[in-house]
């Protein structure tokens with residue numbers, strides 16, 4: 272079942288100045304799609320377009336009726352005056368999550384990400400990795416149907432990365448769909464079901480790793496080999 276249908280003809284930050292063009296794909300239940308491309312390719316712009324943050328857009332974005340989503344931005348954003356626990360309280364109140372369920376889930380996530388002892392501190396003062404973990408916890412507290420995650424791995428230590436991947440796997444089994452942009456291609460190759468490869472604001476290849484290999488004519492290539500081919504226009508020597 273399709274959770275999100277992306278049909279972007281063009282989008283950008285200024286009128287008549289398209290940054291991305293012709294980006295079309297669908298995110299299905301239980302699926303993890305990797306959004307891949309070099310710096311400045313248009314990954315974050317694609318995500319912002321999906322979230323409805325860009326006014327200059329031609330095309331259609333549609334979430335399945337009543338589908339909820341969580342967005343994890345590339346750079347963590349917090350309210351200065353709220354502790355992490357207060358952020359969780361705030362989200363639970365806005366989303367009307369029953370108190371017992373939310374407290375259990377919050378305590379479990381804080382424990383897993385080793386932030387229990389820091390839950391009553393201001394996340395603005397956390398280390399980079401702790402901030403990223405806090406953002407991931409906030410995104411998971413609502414059990415959304417769709418996750419849109421812009422580069423989750425920056426700053427995560429290896430244990431936190433492993434934990435994140437395990438939780439993402441659990442969320443997929445629950446039926447959530449995940450769109451995740453990342454530069455960590457060896458991990459993406461292992462965990463993503465499909466890929467969207469963007470270069471210069473255009474969809475250059477898409478599908479499973481085998482589909483991408485075929486489109487790049489690199490039949491035994493890794494995801495990195497295909498990335499290099501698309502970004503540089505020739506195979507890596």
Ligand SMILES: Nc1ncnc2c1ncn2[C@@H]1O[C@H](COP(=O)(O)OP(=O)(O)OP(=O)(O)O)[C@@H](O)[C@H]1O
Nearest residue numbers: 284285290308309310311312313314315316317345
């Ligand atoms: N707020 C903005 N206003 C104008 N142009 C922008 C803005 N944000 C990004 N751009 C431009 O849009 C293009 C695509 O940027 P985008 O951030 O989508 O790339 P990206 O693929 O996410 O890159 P990275 O891997 O470096 O995060 C770049 O040329 C960038 O300069």
